[in-house]
Amino acid sequence: MTGTVLITGPTRGLGRAAVLAMAGRPSAVRPELILVGRALSAVAAEARALGARVHEVSTDLSRLAEVRAAAGAVRQLLDDRPLRALVANAGAMSSDTREASADGFELTFAVNYLAHAQLIGSLPPPARIVLLGSNTYHANVWRRLLGVPEAQWRDPVELARPATGAVNPGMKAAGVAYSDAKLAILYYAHELQRHVGPGVAVSVFEPGWMPGTGLGRGAPAAMQAVGRALGRLPGVSTPERSGPALASVALDDKWAGLRDGAFVLKDRIVEVKPIAHDRDRERRLWAATGELLAA
Numbered sequence: 237m238t239g240t241v242l243i244t245g246p247t248r249g250l251g252r253a254a255v256l257a258m259a260g261r262p263s264a265v266r267p268e269l270i271l272v273g274r275a276l277s278a279v280a281a282e283a284r285a286l287g288a289r290v291h292e293v294s295t296d297l298s299r300l301a302e303v304r305a306a307a308g309a310v311r312q313l314l315d316d317r318p319l320r321a322l323v324a325n326a327g328a329m330s331s332d333t334r335e336a337s338a339d340g341f342e343l344t345f346a347v348n349y350l351a352h353a354q355l356i357g358s359l360p361p362p363a364r365i366v367l368l369g370s371n372t373y374h375a376n377v378w379r380r381l382l383g384v385p386e387a388q389w390r391d392p393v394e395l396a397r398p399a400t401g402a403v404n405p406g407m408k409a410a411g412v413a414y415s416d417a418k419l420a421i422l423y424y425a426h427e428l429q430r431h432v433g434p435g436v437a438v439s440v441f442e443p444g445w446m447p448g449t450g451l452g453r454g455a456p457a458a459m460q461a462v463g464r465a466l467g468r469l470p471g472v473s474t475p476e477r478s479g480p481a482l483a484s485v486a487l488d489d490k491w492a493g494l495r496d497g498a499f500v501l502k503d504r505i506v507e508v509k510p511i512a513h514d515r516d517r518e519r520r521l522w523a524a525t526g527e528l529l530a531a
């Protein structure tokens with residue numbers, strides 16, 4: 237065994253593929269795993285069958301009380317040992333931005349961002365923190381053609397507020413909320429590095445577009461079918477391709493020098509767009525997050 241890795245959202249898609257990639261490593265370099273999420277028994281059994289030592293911390297990330305309890309359970313499991321890596325992989329895209337978490341926050345922002353900020357803030361600093369980003373924070377020609385909206389940044393307290401009204405604001409608003417949550421993760425990563433200091437490696441992993449994962453499960457069936465069809469195009473990724481790359485960023489020496497929220501697209505470091513660096517927004521997000529989590 238070589239250290240302990242905590243991963244959220246390990247039950248399907250990218251997280252499951254990363255877990256199996258870590259569990260399948262030779263025993264001398266195989267980490268102990270702490271799985272944080274819902275309905276963990278199937279993936280835990282798969283990882284154990286590969287030889288891994290696995291702990292299950294059952295947690296609904298849309299409930300901050302459960303996230304705090306999970307952090308307590310993880311601290312007990314670690315018994316003062318530091319985590320080798322924390323992989324904040326869980327993600328969701330609610331198809332209705334009026335949908336609220338148990339704590340009253342817009343669900344996409346709550347699960348992708350707030351739950352991870354709570355978890356990370358409640359644990360001793362791991363050696364590596366890998367957050368999950370998405371290139372949808374900015375627009376490009378393909379995303380415009382496919383109708384995938386870029387982020388439309390607002391004050392974090394507003395981003396955390398569910399939409400109101402009798403009618404679902406629709407998939408475009410849902411996409412904006414997702415892109416905003418992923419831009420928040422970039423801002424958070426930059427600010428987090430300033431707070432934890434250079435001893436912790438903070439990076440952001442982008443798996444590439446993986447159509448057909450559970451992320452789009454709330455989208456209309458026709459949209460999901462288009463996604464699955466596009467998934468057969470060359471160059472498009474899958475959990476099976478990107479999961480081992482995520483495991484590598486969490487574990488391998490070649491990534492030990494990542495700092496300051498370095499953005500890794502599958503297996504190469506990419507410069508983020510200028511909009512993803514903004515000291516004022518980063519500071520404000522940090523302060524607002526403290527207020528939201530304390531509420």
Ligand SMILES: NC(=O)c1ccc[n+]([C@@H]2O[C@H](COP(=O)([O-])OP(=O)(O)OC[C@H]3O[C@@H](n4cnc5c(N)ncnc54)[C@H](OP(=O)(O)O)[C@@H]3O)[C@@H](O)[C@H]2O)c1
Nearest residue numbers: 245247249250274296297298326327368445446449450451
């Ligand atoms: N798919 C893409 O093209 C793409 C591109 C860029 C970035 N990403 C990011 O990659 C990460 C993994 O996405 P994916 O495509 O693998 O999606 P996925 O197949 O839907 O997997 C998401 C994981 O998050 C978990 N999760 C969601 N809501 C949760 C909650 N309330 N409590 C606990 N766990 C929860 C899911 O658990 P359940 O099984 O319990 O729902 C699942 O294990 C996400 O952060 C996503 O934003 C994906």
